[in-house]
Amino acid sequence: MxxxxxxxxxxxxxxxxxxxxxxxxxxxxxxxxxxxxxxxxxxxxxxxxxxxxxxxxxxxxxxxxxxxxxxxxxxxxxxxxxxxxxxxxxxxxxxxxxxxxxxxxxxxxxxxxxxxxxxxxxxxxxxxxxxxxxxxxxxxxxxxxxxxxxxxxxxxxxxxxxxxxxxxxxxxxxxxxxxxxxxxxxxxxxxxxxxxxxxxxxxxxxxxxxxxxxxxxxxxxxxxxxxxxxxxxxxxxxxxxxxxxxxxxxxxxxxxxxxxxxxxxxxxxxxxxxxxxxxxxxxxxxxxxxxxxxxxxxxxxxxxxxxxxxEQSTSVPVRDELYAQMTYHDYYDPLRCIRTDRYKLIVSFEATRAWMDPTQQWDHQSSVHLTLEKAGLRHPPLRLYDLESDPLEQNNLADDASYATVRHELGSKLLEMMRQTDDPVLFGMPVSPAHREAVSLLTQTSDDTAAMREKSKIVEVLP
CATH class of the missing domain: 3.40.720.10 (Alkaline Phosphatase, subunit A)
Incomplete structure (x- = not known):
């Protein structure tokens, strides 16, 4: 045992x-x-x-x-x-x-x-x-x-x-x-x-x-x-x-x-x-x-x-769907998705490039196939894919009326999850640590400059 x-x-x-x-x-x-x-x-x-x-x-x-x-x-x-x-x-x-x-x-x-x-x-x-x-x-x-x-x-x-x-x-x-x-x-x-x-x-x-x-x-x-x-x-x-x-x-x-x-x-x-x-x-x-x-x-x-x-004590599936997300990486690119066995709905909250380049290179060696969207294009607000018939996620069905029910069901579940977990992206752009650091240094610089000006005024009136 x-x-x-x-x-x-x-x-x-x-x-x-x-x-x-x-x-x-x-x-x-x-x-x-x-x-x-x-x-x-x-x-x-x-x-x-x-x-x-x-x-x-x-x-x-x-x-x-x-x-x-x-x-x-x-x-x-x-x-x-x-x-x-x-x-x-x-x-x-x-x-x-x-x-x-x-x-x-x-x-x-x-x-x-x-x-x-x-x-x-x-x-x-x-x-x-x-x-x-x-x-x-x-x-x-x-x-x-x-x-x-x-x-x-x-x-x-x-x-x-x-x-x-x-x-x-x-x-x-x-x-x-x-x-x-x-x-x-x-x-x-x-x-x-x-x-x-x-x-x-x-x-x-x-x-x-x-x-x-x-x-x-x-x-x-x-x-x-x-x-x-x-x-x-x-x-x-x-x-x-x-x-x-x-x-x-x-x-x-x-x-x-x-x-x-x-x-x-x-x-x-x-x-x-x-x-x-x-x-x-x-x-x-x-x-x-x-x-x-x-x-x-x-x-x-x-x-x-x-x-x-x-451990085979049950055969009931644990999950019907899962969620994934990106907010910041090299830059702010807020994306959320819900995925089931068959479908995926991706939501983009900004009109950034269609995908962020992960290669860390100025001179890119790897390129996406000509049949697929390029990074220079912009995110549509919604993307819906049928993973069974479209495993490469090429054909966006978000505007296809025959998939309206699927889009609604997935969108409702994703929104509910975001609300229940207080996802900050629902309320706008979360402030990054780099932003807070810059504001702090700028404020410090401004305060230092003001203090120097006050000090120079005191020096000027001394006899």
Whole structure:
């Protein structure tokens, strides 16, 4: 009998990976270790990020709440400086209160300050978001050492492993960090991108990074096996959002929201079905993990647990729809969507470009297929897609009278969710930390100037 509350938890997150993995149908990329984990555990086939960009998506995962409810409406590093509000309960904070030793290894991007997340310890620490040359293999080495140092009598641990790869590196010639390359390696291009030499070159470098990240995951899993901890550990593998290419990351199209989600642990070993097809939002990660570990779900959580369906105690679908959003990334681009198994409604609250460019390059290498809308076009206010007949989300049905009922039903549900959760976008443009900083400095400059003028007046009247 498994003592659920003594089971360790290891959460491994890649940066910008999407579902570009062998076990998700990309047979040109070599990811044997992640594929093996999927064979050993449960693979979620319809898992989607709560946001198509880094910090809001990660904030949603660690709190189990919609991004706009966490305080993280944009990136957390540098001048962006968004941060979790004081009342947010993070996964490491909660598990620490449940008797877990909580450890962060490598990257986090869900808070402005590491201390805000509530970890007891950090491995492979580094200054800044850019990670100062620390590779996923460096992090895996640190994790290996930590795992081998644990004793069976120790209290259970929560180990959160954040890998930078395969995020882009603007300073690199290829656009990506150095990865693991195989001879005669081929690439698989998504249908929404043009098939050009430039696009293939970028996907070759991207694939190398994915393969290196897979090697790091393999090293971590091997350490769990070799130390005898694997049989008492729930391992979760995922990514923050979709791949870092045009019309994917920073959009609410499926390629921006698709993430892998794989769970392997002692409570899942007896399952007959290894693929879980239920619609899953990543705000569901925290409640599902808590359920699997035998822990109560915090009352602040807005996500739902899929544990009962995974353990086959019920066959009732957990979700009929999920929600996703973007507010700020490089700039203000407020988007909200609702997605069901078949339909998606996207609402744009500004007439910004049709999609934000995520490539971090002045000289773009990857381009969208000629049949699809270009970034230079503007968002329509509403976009409705039939995902069954139009998986590339090309044909906007928002003005099609035959879909009026679908548009009304989805729009009503989305508006109700936004109202119930006090989504600030309903009331206009939320003020960013960068804006507040600029106003503060401007005010300070003005006050300093006024003070200098007063001082000069005093000097002038002195005898």
């Amino acid at each position: 498994i003592q659920r509350k003594s089971v360790n938890l290891v959460l491994i997150t890649c940066h910008d990976l999407g579902r570009y993995l062998g076990c998700y149908g990309i047979d040109t990329v070599r990811t044997p270790h992640i594929d093996a984990l999927a064979q050993q555990g449960v693979k979620f086939t319809q898992s989607f990020a709560a946001a198509p960009q880094c910090s809001p998506a990660r904030a949603a995962m660690t709190t189990g709440r919609h991004p706009h409810c966490t305080g993280v409406l944009g990136l957390t590093h540098g001048r962006f400086a968004w941060d979790l509000t004081d009342e947010q309960l993070t996964l490491p904070q909660y598990l620490s209160g449940q008797g877990y030793q909580t450890v962060l290894a490598g990257l986090h991007h869900e808070a402005n300050r590491t201390a805000r997340l509530g970890f007891d310890q950090r491995l492979a620490s580094c200054p800044g978001h850019d990670f100062a040359g620390v590779t996923c293999m460096d992090i895996a080495d640190k994790v290996q050492s930590f795992i081998h140092a644990q004793d069976a009598t120790d209290k259970p641990f929560y180990l959160q492993v954040g890998l930078f790869e395969p995020h882009r590196d603007p300073a690199s010639v290829t656009g990506f960090p150095e990865g693991l390359h195989y001879d005669q390696q081929q690439v698989t291009l998504p249908d929404y991108l043009s098939d050009t030499l430039e696009v293939r070159a970028e996907f070759d470098a991207f694939s190398d990074c994915v393969q290196l990240a897979d090697a790091a995951v393999g090293r971590i899993v091997k350490a769990l096996d070799d130390s005898g901890q694997m049989g008492n550990t729930l391992v979760v593998f995922t990514s923050d959002h979709g791949i870092p290419f045009p019309r994917a990351k920073c959009t609410l199209f499926d390629p921006g929201l698709e993430v892998p989600l794989i769970m392997a642990g002692p409570m899942l070993e007896a399952l007959e079905k290894r693929n879980y097809h239920g619609l899953t939002s990543m705000i569901d990660l925290l409640p599902t993990v808590c359920d699997l570990l035998g822990l109560a779900i915090p009352s602040s959580v807005q996500g739902v647990s899929h544990a009962q369906v995974l």
